[in-house]
Amino acid sequence: MIRRLATIVTATAVAAATAAAPPAPARGTAPPAAPALAWVDCQDGFECATARVPLDHDRPAGPTIRLAVVRLPATDPARRIGSLFINPGGPGESGVEFLRAAGPALYSAEVRARFDLVSFDPRGVLASSPLRCFDTLDQALASRAPIPTPVTRAEERAWVRHDRALADACAKRGGPIMHHMATANVARDLELLRRAVGDRQLTFAGYSYGSYLGQTYANLFPGRVRAIVIDGIIDPVGYATGRAGEGRTVPFQLRQRQDQGVHETLQEFFRLCDLGGATCAFSAGDPRRRFARLAARLRAAPVRLPDGSAYTYNELVYNTAAAMSFPEFWPLLAQLLDALDSASAPAGPAAARRALDALRAGPAGGAGYPNVVEGGPAVLCTDTDNPRHAGAWARTARAADRRHPYVGRPVTWYSSICAQWPGRDRDRYTGPWSAATAHPVLVVGTRFDGQTRYQNAVIVSRLLPNARLLTNHGWGHTSRMARSACVDRHTSRYLLTTRPPPAGTVCGPDVIPFAPPPAG
Secondary structure (H helix, E strand, C coil): CCCCCCCCCCCCCCCCCCCCCCCCCCCCCCCCCCCCCCCEECCCCCEEEEEEEECCCCCCCCCEEEEEEEEECCCCHHHCCEEEEEECCCCCCCHHHHHHHHHHHHCCHHHHHHEEEEEECCCECCCCCECCCCCCHHHHHHCCCCCCCCCCHHHHHHHHHHHHHHHHHHHHHCCHHHHCCCHHHHHHHHHHHHHHHCCCCEEEEEECHHHHHHHHHHHHCHHHEEEEEEECCCCHHHHHCCCCCHHHCCCHHHHCCHHHHHHHHHHHHHHHHHHHHHHCCCCCCCHHHHHHHHHHHHHHCCEECCCCCEECHHHHHHHHHHHCCCHHHHHHHHHHHHHHHCCCCCCHHHHHHHHHHHHHCCCCCCCCCCCHHHHHHHHHHHHCCCCCCCHHHHHHHHHHHHHCCCCHHHHHHCCHHHHCCCCCCCCCCCCCCCCCCCCCEEEEEEEECCCCCHHHHHHHHHHCCCEEEEEEEEECCHHHHCCCHHHHHHHHHHHHHCCCCCCCCEECCCCCCCCCCCCC
């Protein structure tokens, strides 16, 4: 859940008459009809359609919104099982663009042969009827603080002022969609799409935030579950409400213990860098101690880069925390750290500039007006209970940074907008999370996941009575990043047969970060 831009498409805003909370829902109405999907060719073998679904599922005859849907047809239609719906996470990310860019590479040839791959932009997001709080992307980005995470009290106050600017803009311009973006409504949309494609039960793969969508669907529609893979697991109790009153005092990421997950992964970065020797640019000496010395130097004064910009402690902790989700970026992070640590050498600042540019070039930028600034908070803040005063973020961020140095602050401050978010969704789902599903749910947890800690997967595998835990003993956020052929084999078999792997199955990774390449 680190702030970032994703590859996205231009979308058109929902007409916004008012941002006032919606009236109380009318219960007892008939369920909405499944939308009609008119598939048209949209290049490279993909087909696209638009689904009309109710803005408010309690009022199926009321106003509708559109969902942008895409599918890649099965390569062996004669043996087709059905549709595999995919959510890439976020929230606020485009399922349409994710499927077009990466979907086919995620699944085995046999899965591709027997399933249409289907995804959609969730309600309020991107090419579906979007929440828009600004006229342009530049205006949206200007509402965000000019620093990656606050450290000093003055920076915290400035950060909160930017949160207030975003909340005020959405209160004025967000419109009705802002009050109907909770994950439970996305799950109800998913149920309508399942019916629209003609599948008797749902086959679904959800990554990161998509794991919460999968859990919500499984608990709202347990009898409709054919096969659900959730990977990079959110603990639904910690996320939605917390335990023992936590929701009033602790932001949702810390209830998820995300700071712990990032911290444990950072220790692995140091350990593997040290073992890697020459394959890790930051291995000379003890990487953990070098990082501590570098952090102390940057807190005292930033490093000046060749273009005149200053690289600050704020950037160090933010970039480090963000990179823990993506082992493919660890060599670049090591180069950056080494160059910053060698700033007094003639080539140090220039090397730091090159490494920083390469690190920032990892995620692709988008076109038009991607509403990632407001789209993510509209889901996160309506799904979850949170403190109602920004002071709680300052207090808990300091405590998190004492427990887990360097990463506690960037993890905590990400959600501070929720203290002021104006949207409320009366139809959000807060549990119970223990429905007995018609078929097993496969829960995939990566041991060193820099965003969703492995313990969350253990929790969910015990919450759902018909779930099976598959452990990936690797590094990275979801098995998309912590690649494992073993995980892929078990996942493919489960999707094809609904039979999960044996209890206690543990898979190894395909790649160990900083390990020397095999001989030959």
